[in-house]
Amino acid sequence: MTRPPLILISPNIEKKGDEFGDLSISLSETYQQVLMGAGAIPWALPATVSRELIAECVRRCDGVLLTGGEDVDPRLYANGLPARLRKTVTVTPDGGARDLRELLLIDEVFQQRKPLLGVCRGHQMLNVALGGTLLVDIATQVPNALNHRRMDRKSEPVHPVNVSAGSLLAQIAGQTTFDVNSTHHQAIGVVAPPLQAVANSPDGIIEALELKDAGQLPFLLTVQFHPERLLDRYGLFLKLFSSFVVACARGRQGPLL
Numbered sequence: 001m002t003r004p005p006l007i008l009i010s011p012n013i014e015k016k017g018d019e020f021g022d023l024s025i026s027l028s029e030t031y032q033q034v035l036m037g038a039g040a041i042p043w044a045l046p047a048t049v050s051r052e053l054i055a056e057c058v059r060r061c062d063g064v065l066l067t068g069g070e071d072v073d074p075r076l077y078a079n080g081l082p083a084r085l086r087k088t089v090t091v092t093p094d095g096g097a098r099d100l101r102e103l104l105l106i107d108e109v110f111q112q113r114k115p116l117l118g119v120c121r122g123h124q125m126l127n128v129a130l131g132g133t134l135l136v137d138i139a140t141q142v143p144n145a146l147n148h149r150r151m152d153r154k155s156e157p158v159h160p161v162n163v164s165a166g167s168l169l170a171q172i173a174g175q176t177t178f179d180v181n182s183t184h185h186q187a188i189g190v191v192a193p194p195l196q197a198v199a200n201s202p203d204g205i206i207e208a209l210e211l212k213d214a215g216q217l218p219f220l221l222t223v224q225f226h227p228e229r230l231l232d233r234y235g236l237f238l239k240l241f242s243s244f245v246v247a248c249a250r251g252r253q254g255p256l257l
Contacts (some may be wrong), residue, residue, distance in 0.1 A: 005248035007040045008061035010102055010122070012069035013047070015093040023047075023094055030228040031067055031119075034238070038245040049100045051108075058108040063115035063219070063248030066102060066122025068226060071186055073099050077133045088137040088185065103129050110217065115247040117240075118222030120184055123209060126222050132192030137185055138205065145203045148182045155229040158182050161207045167198035168221055169208050172243045173236045180207065180225035187224065199223075219247035 011027040025047050032042040042065075045057060058064065070092045074081055076099060081089075092098040102122075106129040109116050118126045124134055138145050150158045157179030163170045170176050188206040191197055194216070199208035207224045211217065221244070227237035 005040045005062035005245060006043055006060065007035050007063050007065055007245070007248060008043050008045055008057055008105075009035075009065045010045045010067055010098075010105055012067060013092045013094045013098050027067070028228075031065065034228045034231060034241045035065070035245065038238070038242045040245045040248065045101070045105065047094075047097070047101075049097055049104065051104050054101065054104045055108050055112075058105065058112050058114060061114065062251060063117070063244065064105065064109050065244075066105075066116070066118040066125055066222070068120035068122065068183075069098070070121070072121065072124050072128055072134060074134070074136055076103075077128045077189075078136070081136060085136045085140060088140065099125070106130075113217055113251075115219035115244060115251065116217060116222075117219070117244045118209075119228065120224060120226055123222035123224050124186060124188065127188050127192045127195060127209060130192035130194050132195065133189035135187045135189045138187050139185065142187075142203065142205070145205070146182070146201060148187070148201075148205065149185045150182050154181055154183050154226070156181060157230065157234070159201055161199045161201055161225075163208065164198040167208075168210050168214070168219075169198050169223075169240075172221075172239050174239070175236070178234075178236060180223075180227075181229055182225060184224060218251050219244055 011025040014024045014026040035042045071089050073091045102125050135141050163176045195209045196212050197206040198210050209222045211220045227240050231237040
């Protein structure tokens with residue numbers, strides 16, 4: 001019997017866990033439910049910054065999902081910030097361990113050539129990891145920007161995106177425009193050299209990234225929105241996860257002993 005692909009998920013970090021108030025990994029069930037629904041098994045990455053352990057986790061998995069969460073530490077892509085921007089940033093409560101863990105994880109994904117899907121923070125983290133930058137705060141830095149921090153409608157579409165014809169995202173969606181949710185205040189600034197923007201909101205915010213050289217990995221797509229919160233009513237977002245899982249299954253490792 002063919003085993004389902006195993007998807008390694010990088011979780012969020014919570015300030016206070018249920019046991020003794022420790023820092024805790026946190027993983028929304030929405031990611032897990034959509035992956036299981038698409039025929040995969042979700043597996044949360046341990047809270048470690050050991051390259052050896054992260055490399056072994058990547059070796060055992062069939063693909064990697066980078067999830068949403070707090071802001072990426074601006075020290076990774078910007079040399080100092082004005083006070084007006086610095087006060088808008090909320091970084092993870094673990095002293096930068098999640099950022100380091102995901103930098104190592106992304107590096108291993110490329111070394112081991114595993115499929116990668118990134119959502120929201122994951123979209124931003126990939127760009128930073130590959131040499132790009134972020135807009136620290138859209139409302140402060142982008143004149144006439146839309147309100148992209150619609151936490152009041154986190155599971156509802158709030159603005160359209162335009163997708164490049166011929167892109168992987170357009171092929172998956174079967175269309176070049178659709179509406180998305182929006183729960184972020186940071187965004188892609190300078191696109192990392194290996195990547196290309198393939199979707200934008202009406203105010204120019206980059207909503208999706210792909211590789212310029214698609215042959216570098218079996219699958220790579222990152223999106224600024226949260227498709228896992230929309231798929232119960234909008235089937236095209238399920239296609240995004242299903243395509244990722246199919247790519248993971250195609251390169252699946254043999255049985256683990």
